[in-house]
Amino acid sequence: ALPYLIKLLKESPINKQIIAETMVKLGLDGESVLLKLMNQETDANYKLKTAIVRALASADIQSTNIDFIIECVFRQGKNSNSLVRKAAIFAVKVLSEKAEDKITYLKNKNVIPFYYDKLKDKECNIQQYAIYCIKSLGPQGELIFIEGLVNDPNPVIRANCAIGLGEIGVHTIRTLLV
Secondary structure, X not given: OHHHHHHHHHHOOXXXXXXXXXXXHOOHHHHHHHHHXXXXXXXXXXXXXXXXXXXXXXXXXXXXXXXXXXXXXXXXXXXXXXXXXXXXXXHHHHHHHHHOOOOHHHOHHHHHHHHHHHOOOOOHHHHHHHHHHHHOOOXXXXXXXXXXXXXXXXXXXXXXXXXXXXXXXXXXXXHHHO
C-alpha cells in the first residue's frame, strides 16, 4: 500500500492530511517514508510538509522512529512557511501530551524553549498558539510568562508574556507573585 499512498500524497488532489495520517498508522514503514519525504521536499512544497508534520503528531510514542520524528518536528518549527511552523507547534504539543513526561525531549523543560522562541515569530497566529501552549503547561508555564515579562529584552516577547498572564487571570497572577 505504501507505494500507492506515496504517489497519492505527492500527486493527488485528495486530502494530503488523511493520506499522511494513514501512512503513520501503517507503523514504522509509513513513518520512515514520511520522514524521508520531509528531508527530500523543499520548503516550497509547504502543503505536503504541513500535512506530514501534522500526521507525525499521531505517531506512536513507543515507535522506534520517535526520536527521528521529534527531531523532524522540532526542525520544522524553523521552516520558512508559517503553516508548517504552526503544524510543528501543534505536533510538539500533541506528542508531549501523549508522552506524559516519559520521553526526555518532550518534557516541559525541553518544549518550553521551543514554545518560548515562537513568541517572537513574525506571524501573530503562531505567537497566539505559542501562548496557548505555554499556558497549558500550568504553573511552570505561568512562571515562564512572568520571567519573560520581567527579564526578556525583546519587546515582542514581553508583550506576549503579558498577554499570556492576562489570559491566565488576575487571581492566578496574585497567587504567583505573593
